[in-house]
Amino acid sequence: xxxxxxxxxxxxxxxxxxxxxxxxxxxxxxxxxxxxxxxxxxxxxxxxxxxxxxxxxxxxxxxxxxxxxxxxxxxxxxxxxxxxxxxxxxxxxxxxxxxxxxxxxxxxxxxxxxxxxxxxxxxxxxxxxxxxxxxxxxxxxxxxxxxxxxxx
DNA sequence: GCCAACGTTGGC
DNA sequence: GCCAACGTTGGC
Numbered sequence: 038x039x040x041x042x043x044x045x046x047x048x049x050x051x052x053x054x055x056x057x058x059x060x061x062x063x064x065x066x067x068x069x070x071x072x073x074x075x076x077x078x079x080x081x082x083x084x085x086x087x088x089x090x091x092x093x094x095x096x097x098x099x100x101x102x103x104x105x106x107x108x109x110x111x112x113x114x115x116x117x118x119x120x121x122x123x124x125x126x127x128x129x130x131x132x133x134x135x136x137x138x139x140x141x142x143x144x145x146x147x148x149x150x151x152x153x154x155x156x157x158x159x160x161x162x163x164x165x166x167x168x169x170x171x172x173x174x175x176x177x178x179x180x181x182x183x184x185x186x187x188x189x
Numbered sequence: 190g191c192c193a194a195c196g197t198t199g200g201c
Numbered sequence: 202g203c204c205a206a207c208g209t210t211g212g213c
Contacts, residue, residue: 044199070208093199153198169206171198 039080040177042088042099042165043139050101052089055141062106063139066114067122069134073174078109079134080176087139088177088185090165091148098150104166107138149188159184 043065055063056068060150068074085105092099111132114122127133155166164175 046199072208097200169198171207173198 039082039085040087040155040173040182041076041081041085042043042090042163043103044061044090044092044165044173046093047091047100051091052127052144055089055139056144057099058141060140060141063103064113064136065134065139066112066134068112068136068173069122069124070171070173073172074134075174076174077137078119081105081108081137083108086142088182096148096150098148098154099145100148101144102142105137106140107123108137109137138164139176145189147189153188157184162186168178 047053050063061122065077068077077084083105087105088099089101089103090099111129112122112134113136114120115124115132115134116129124132124133127171127174150168154160154163160181163177163181164170164172
């Protein structure tokens with residue numbers, strides 16, 4: 038089993054949306070970066086654990102945990118002309134982008150703030166806190182996962 | 190295959 | 202809203 042961190046803008050999809058969805062999977066679509074896609078497509082497996090990170094908002098940080106309940110499949114939004122994620126270069130027999138399903142595990146009792154994460158020497162390798170990082174799906178090592186969980 | 194121009198991300 | 206940093210595009 039592997040560990041990951043997914044960024045999301047809470048205005049789009051927040052940890053509270055997972056809370057409300059309870060046992061209903063949330064379709065994680067709209068990833069449009071090749072490196073992130075490759076992680077989704079090649080390495081995300083059912084049962085993997087995912088930190089849900091809130092970006093571009095007032096309270097930036099890790100808000101909770103979800104797990105992968107369906108591995109990669111073609112992202113439906115790439116075929117949807119009404120979606121902002123529509124990709125004219127994608128076709129049903131040659132999809133470019135993939136989605137996974139995530140299911141709620143738990144919300145953290147309090148948000149782990151970005152500045153807190155940045156303050157820990159053991160997390161300097163985490164892509165999230167590297168300057169200029171733009172990955173929206175990134176691997177988290179077991180050690181990093183445990184370090185972060187220990188903050189709660 | 191290079192690389193300039195452009196668009197996007199995301200913290201501040 | 203700013204802007205640094207990065208990824209993507211497309212002409213050559």
